[in-house]
Amino acid sequence: LVVVVKVDVEDQVSESDETNNQASQPIAADLVVSITKVKRKVKDAGNQLVVKIEVCNNGSAPAQSPFDVAMFLSDDGSVNAAATPLQTFSLDTLAAGKCQQTIKKERRFKVIGLPETLGQVVVVAVDSDNQVSESDESNNQASQAIEEAP
Numbered sequence: 001l002v003v004v005v006k007v008d009v010e011d012q013v014s015e016s017d018e019t020n021n022q023a024s025q026p027i028a029a030d031l032v033v034s035i036t037k038v039k040r041k042v043k044d045a046g047n048q049l050v051v052k053i054e055v056c057n058n059g060s061a062p063a064q065s066p067f068d069v070a071m072f073l074s075d076d077g078s079v080n081a082a083a084t085p086l087q088t089f090s091l092d093t094l095a096a097g098k099c100q101q102t103i104k105k106e107r108r109f110k111v112i113g114l115p116e117t118l119g120q121v122v123v124v125a126v127d128s129d130n131q132v133s134e135s136d137e138s139n140n141q142a143s144q145a146i147e148e149a150p
Helices: none
Strands: 002-006 022-026 031-041 047-057 067-074 084-091 107-114 121-126 141-145
Touching: 031 121, 031 141, 047 067, 047 121, 067 107, 084 107
Parallel strands: none
Antiparallel strands: 002 022, 031 047, 047 107, 067 084, 067 121, 121 141
16 A cells, blocks of 8 residues: 655646656555574573564554564574574564564563574564565564674
């Protein structure tokens, strides 16, 4: 859906430029994910990884279809056949201009029992199955390298 605004539609005003009398704006959701924290802990039973994220709808319409948010472990920051899927959760809706925040202010992934993760990249993808019609599909991933804990 696109909103189009036109002025001087009947050409009643003489203008030096008649080509700029129209503007349009798509009305659609725009889901964006950001990683706010990556914490790695080395445990005897395997590494623990806690990733906090924020999912926002920067669009002008609500995201009304259920959509997935998935976390992957990757060598190069790409979600491809070599990336390891870690966890997925679903969100039902997200109002335009709002962010998904849970009890602890941010959504959180917690994975226990991982092999060595240092030097790998956490990738979080929102709506990777394209369940939500969006104005911008290019901003649905965030990534962050896993570094040594301070």
